[in-house]
Amino acid sequence: MLTCRDIQRLASALEDGDLGWRQKINVKIHLFICDHCRQFIRQFFIIRQLSEKSVVKLASDEEVQSIIEKINKK
Ligand SMILES: [Zn+2]
Secondary structure (H helix, E strand, C coil): CCCHHHHHHHHHHHHHCCCCHHHHHHHHHHHHHCHHHHHHHHHHHHHHHHHHHHHHHCCCHHHHHHHHHHHHHC
16 A cells, blocks of 8 residues: 555656556555545646746746756856
8 A cells, every 4th residue: 555655756657657557556546545645646736737838838948058057057
């Protein structure tokens, strides 16, 4: 049986479809019985979708490059 911590650890793999069927079933069973993780997964997916739209898709290559340069200077 997966724990809540396992679910949080597996969240990005779950969204990317990187989990095997056995693990997917375990995740589904956990989400079925655990309100907390259902909410966590829902919020996780929403945040991922928002960040993909607003940061990755709207930033130009130059903007991304300048952010990387700023980070590297620190
Ligand atoms: Zn849980």
